[in-house]
Amino acid sequence: MDAGTLPPSRRAHAPTADPAGIQQPGRCILVGAGPGDPDLLTLKAVKAMGRATVLLVDDLVGDAVLAHAAPDARVIHVGKRGGCKSTPQAFIEKLMVQQARAGETVVRLKGGDPLIFGRSGEELEALRAAGIEVEVINGITSGLQAATALGVPLTHREHAHGVVMVTGHAAPGQREIDWAQLAQTAHAAQLTLVIYMGVKCAARIQAGLLQGLPAQTPVAVVQSASLPAQQRLISTLERLCTDMQVHGLGSPSIIVVGDVLRASAMLQQYGYASVPTELSESAESTESAGSSHVPAASRQGQFQFG
Structure with a gap:
């Protein structure tokens, strides 16, 4: 399609002209x-x-x-x-x-x-x-909506002093993101990581973050945030890719990484007083507003991330 032409479709009122008939810029x-x-x-x-x-x-x-x-x-x-x-x-x-x-x-x-x-x-x-x-x-960015879907803030006085919004991959020809360095910074400064467009690069992201964050760092994935097809997954950094594959999560998704997920209302509504430590398995529960995947740990005790 030539840049000077448009396909026939819906048409609004005609562009304006001044009294002399000269076309006014839009x-x-x-x-x-x-x-x-x-x-x-x-x-x-x-x-x-x-x-x-x-x-x-x-x-x-x-x-x-x-x-x-x-x-x-x-x-x-x-x-x-x-x-x-x-x-x-x-x-x-x-x-x-x-x-x-x-x-x-x-x-x-x-x-x-x-x-x-x-x-x-x-x-x-x-x-x-x-x-x-x-x-x-401005509009509501999907990273914020993902936090809302999880029932968790992105900052918290006890768990997160700031937020880093980062793309999952660099533009062609640019240096790739140093996930290990980012993880070390996030760990030292208590930052929440909100990763956009990271599904296809999840394995590389996971490997890099594990070089600077504990394996049991809580991670959440929200697919199609705010839509009827929304899905939510709570996992740990060491099990991120495995759990995403098990539950078939794909794009468009937001990945949230950090201790702030300890405050997740999503886990509390399933009977957890806090967040589980071990994620050897996952259980699926379906709600009216999409699906939620939560750890299949014993629900009789209290659990925490290590």
Whole structure:
């Protein structure tokens, strides 16, 4: 598809012109669509979607979110799911600039928050370099929603003094993340690790983290946070990959690592006074809002991570 043309689809009101008939430049809005549940959209995001004449939409944005777009707006799906085919980033940036220059109100709709692993840095640079008016509307990032799904804070006065949000893999041509060094820093400073896009690299991540964190460090995985298909897994660092494979967890998932998981309400609701130490097996329990996988330890005593 040529960057100057758009496929026939929904069309909103025509771009504006001044009294002399001269086309007025449009604008671009980078909008966070949140983790998936449309009820978690901000009011500002909903208003922006309703005003947009063109929407460029990431793959993880569902139809329930898109229902807030104007009925006659153009909706262009550009992919952007980890490990899957998607529209080249440079093409997206060129399309945003061209449509804004044509007087369109362009919404670039991204899963989560546009400023957290959303490649908004490149898009902001391209738009500003082209002299296009641009606005950013934040959304709930999936790492925060994963914590909500687990019933656990990411910071805690006793267990976690800070949070590191990190991608599971580096961009092509860039140096890979030093997971061992990150683990040592997290252990020394009592930090919670929130890992995005880490499923395909889980084995390498696990091996690196084990060089700086105890094997019994609690780990949780949340797949499709906030959606009906949501699944949650509680494990330990040494059993992370095994338990993920047993329960078939895949992308899109968030991996949370750290002692803050000791405060997980998810474990308490299953009768644990605290978190289990040994995860030689796993048990599965299904709830109305997705599935939860918790350790199959004796539920008559109290358990703690080592």
